[in-house]
Amino acid sequence: MVSAVNELQDQLLPAHKRRTGRIASLTEFQQRAASYDHDDTEEFLVDLDAHSEDSDFLNAFRKYAAQRSMSSGSLFGGERERAKNKRKYYRRQLKAVSFLVLLGVIGGPLNYGIRSVCQELLDLRDTMVNQTTSELARYFIWTGHTVVFSFVGLLITTIAPVAAGSGVSQMKAILTGIDPRLYLPGYFDFTTLVTKILGLICSVGAGLVVGTEGCNVHIMSIVTHHILRLPFYCGFSSHLNGRIQLLAAACAVGVSSLFSSPIGGVLFSMEVTATYYLMSNYVKAFISAVSGAVMLRMTLVLAESTSKQATTAILATSFGGHPFSIWEIPLYMLMGAMLGLMCIVMIKLLRVIAQIRKDLRKSSHTWKRVFVEWIDPFIVAVLCGTLTYVPGEFAHSTTIDTLSTLFTESDLPDSFTKFSKFYTLSVLPAIFMFLLPVCISLKMPTGVWVPTFIGGAAFGRLFVSALHALAGAAAFGGAATKAVSVAVITLEITGEMSLILPIFCAVLAAMATSSLFNERSVYDTLLIVSGTPFLPILDFEPDACAGDIVEVFTVYITKNTTVARLLLALHRLPNQDIPVVQDDKSMVLLGVVSSTHLKKFVRAYYAANSLEEVEQDLGEEPKSSSSGFSWATLMDVVRSNQVGGLNGNMSVDETYSALTSAANHLEGSAPIPFLMNDEKMLALLSDGWSAFKRAKMNDRVKITEGNACVIQPVGMTISSNTSLGDVHMLFTMLRCDHCFVCNRGALEGVVTMKGLLHSGTTYCSS
Template identity: 20%
Template sequence: MLTKFLIWRIKHVSNKNFVLFLGGIIGVIAGFAAVLLKETVHFIQHQLISEFSVESGNYYYIGFPLVGILITVAIAKWLLRERLGHGITQILYDISKNSGIIKRSKMYSRMITSAITVGFGGSVGLEAPIVVTGSAIGSNVGRLMHMNYKKRTLLIGCGAAGAISAIFNSPIAGVIFSMEVILADVTIAMFIPLLIASVTGALVSLTLLGDDVLFSFRLVDSFKASDTPYYILLGIICGLVSVYFTRMTYKIEGWIVKVKNVFGRAIVGGILLGLIIFLFPPIYGEGYNTIKLLLAGRELEILNTSLFFDEIDNVILVFGFIFCVILIKPIASALTIGSGGSGGIFAPSLFLGGVTGFFFAAVLNVITWGDVSTSNFTLVGMCGVMSGVLYAPLTAIFLIAEITSGYELFVPLMLVSAISFSTSSFFEKHSLYTKHLIEKGDLIQYDKDKQVLSQIDLTKIIETDLLQIPPKATLKELVDLVRVSKRNIFPVVNEKQELLGVVTLDDIRNVMFDREKQEKTMVKAYMHSPPASVSPHENMQSVMSKFEISGAWNLPVIDHGKYVGFLSKSRIFNTYRKKLIRSHQE
């Protein structure tokens, strides 16, 4: 049935129109997935904490995150059989190294695991899991319809755009997020399917939920140009907070991964996370309810369900409480993901930015006896930290603009986003999503030459047809190999399959017909060490660097001390040329 449809499609529908149609379908599916995930998480949270006492500490906070992480780890290990971690990082890796092929299980795995993690209080967000879900839907629809790599990657972007659009009801931000974070090279032709996917995702969300999205707010205060110096200062602070968030995340995840047993890691991380949430309940889950309280001027209510409820009239303690939340939120998010939970840093960055913006404005009003808008600074702070953590300044600007249903704050949003991004990138060259991938050579951004080179699978171009010879063989035996070999390089390999050296035709040209030396001289007398060697697990940038430094045209491939074959620069160039031609044709 599918084959007949594909044949009909090729005859009657152009590739361009078909991709537009698929973009709309993917947007609809991603929209349904976003609605389902949001409703599931909120249902779990309502069942768990709706009856909590407002006026005292609730000890269930200690246990819920641990239970959620343990369940998540068990599902990931025994049912899904996959590692979770930062989902968007994995999507970028799949686009870069796996030809845009994303495992089918990711169409539902992150929805299940993140619903449990966040529902039980994990201090992460739903945006990354739903982006992974949408991207996986796009990839697998592309595979089903026999789309090539470039079209498949575009459909991954469509899934991401539809997911973000649906979960925030922000179609412009959905498109820009896909362009800034997921897709490295966007043309006008690619832009239209992203628009369609984003719009259909938003329409599904609006139809099923109305305005009941993750987060929305109507502006009550207008922007004052006289506040511009304060916004500049806020931009710098947001940039520094972003750096703190990124580095603390690396540090905590690096620490907790030292616990090798996955359930032991879940127990350690879950208990620590539970204690943090018990002391600071606003850190429970995504944290959007806390942001809503700050925007509504009900900041004292963030002490509800905490041990500090009786100190609600103590301004200094409230400020101290909020400052501690800023410091501890990155730790809580890193513990959630590092210990095996499922979620993303999208919501934590928005939460941290909102609390930072509110804290800055509140302290400013106390110090200067001023009347700056705490709600405006809260919103702009969200934009600033998101820009500095995700390295997606345009997404941050348009997301907050769409959330507030207007562009009243567009100027301060642009200003703070730019300053925060510049400050953060001064200290951290790459975003939290891309740093490890770029350092390993698994992701190349904004460099077409390196992008094409990175798509070459080194293991597929290793040449194994070179005839080997043992070191104690005679020159005559080597001459006999020369007669039947089509190559002029002969690896000298011992019985343990270790490469001892190489002999080239040039090395023996002057003596190969000397009968006396043929009988008496051994091969090892003529062998020499290669200028460098290559591992089959190296990235192509490292390999090409070795070719350039050594000046060689052929280098041996050694895997864990064992000889595998040779790598030829000419074969790499030939493969590169084919990849480049194919990418232009697509």
């Protein structure tokens, strides 16, 4: 009836407004498309009698059309579908903006506070040294300060060992989709946050040759994780991609709030942490980065009681009106190439030292472990104190604040020319190039960027002018981190935008030279040596396929099943989508159903049949048991230590790891893992049920009845013959931690991130 009326109505309309029929020309097509954009959907709906058989359909369609009332770009991923209503849409957008601004509001003052405390410790060392005129006493005070605070930082880091290092390498792995609770336990814990801050203060305040940018990235990532656990923002953490985008924005805040460089901060976070970057995350990262930079400037104004800090560059420079000639560009490129060669030597040294320390920590000999944990840091602290004191006052500074001396055209101070400026400017980069690999591979919070910046600046000043020092600083930092954005950060912190060409030429030449020798960045080198799982650096055998690593013991439910089996699946895959098959024989995969819908279905079934203890059976409340070993205690063991994950929930990767491996200890090496044995687990689950409840729980039900459960299509499946190279690409780009394996539509198993990581081999330069 509706189609006949619509067809008659179309004949009465102009050609470009008809919904059916042949389109005669491009002009008519454009007119018809424009009419769809501007006309109301309900204009095309005919008024029918309220009691007709088609009225329910039309009323439902009108309601659906009215709900889809708005279409706009969303902060959470490109062009979004129309929201149900404007109020809900704008509330979500404002909440997202408030979250991103809050990151900057926290990051700016927090970074300033850490930097201020570090500077106070360094000033304390200078004050103590100036109390005596004896050169030997001054040396012992200087070195003793370094040793004491290095050991304090080392002791603090033992509270949360995952706080050691920069944190950038780990964030790079996490942003590819791995579960931090499974592979980096405790990475997002509050204890790690406190340890990271205190350890960073001690390592920088001790005078070690380390930076702070990586630690700020880790600190802001932990802050983001805990803000997402607040009830007001917890909705943003319901999906993996949403959490990853916000963590990427936190990385940008960590850098921008350190240097007050929002553009460079965003680009730097993209280059050093992202493998594939979603352009929809660009706006979020800039909102957080700009707010962090603004808050840092405001904090500087309030702390220094001067408004000059809010407008001037972080690092003061002084160049003339025409600082360089175009004919000098080859000289800048030559300098960049030389710094690239120096960086290669430094990274090779870093890899050797880090590998030796890793082998010593894993040694079966107690004396080797004691040596690397306590004696080695003592030697490094003494060495660092000696090499930063003995050469002269010019080597005393390990912070970026005093670099303005190298970036001015005026003569160098007496401390730099006591013997010869060539001696000074040659020794300083050599010291930093040697001490940086030694210091950043200690089990303490460390960073990379500032020491490379200082060493590159000193080497660049050998090339006559202060401008070469600025270009050298950017080139050495760019070659070490493999990030072109270092040039952008350099321009932002100095405010010398007219120097874009020489600085970028030097940075690109340094990066190109280091790339010729197939060397990775400092962050990637530490990531490979530490053994942190990282998909992009894995290689696979050409003939290896998904069938070789498939996990055949898969959690699933059938379309017609029992409530007891639904409970079993909900406990095995808590807060995850559960695959639904047609029946146990055909195993045809129909799709997935969310655990939320299944819990709603179970609660409705309990209420309809007057069954009790639904929350206890669902695991929402503790379940008492007369025996010491029960279903509740078993699930508590499997789900233990959930705080360190991305949102407090177990990932599919972690769940299958617990179900198929750790649980085997309960009954030895059984053919079927204990937690995947349906008969034994159902018997344990039904312990304490009455006969009536047991009978009801074993009755067959259809999960789609009552519209409580909606079977959603699976976004992606692979076959058992899919090569592991293709699976690797899918996991890397989509940031997924599992994928179902099907053969002619039948579910065969699941491939998890853990299985993929264990099947690959790391390829890197030797």
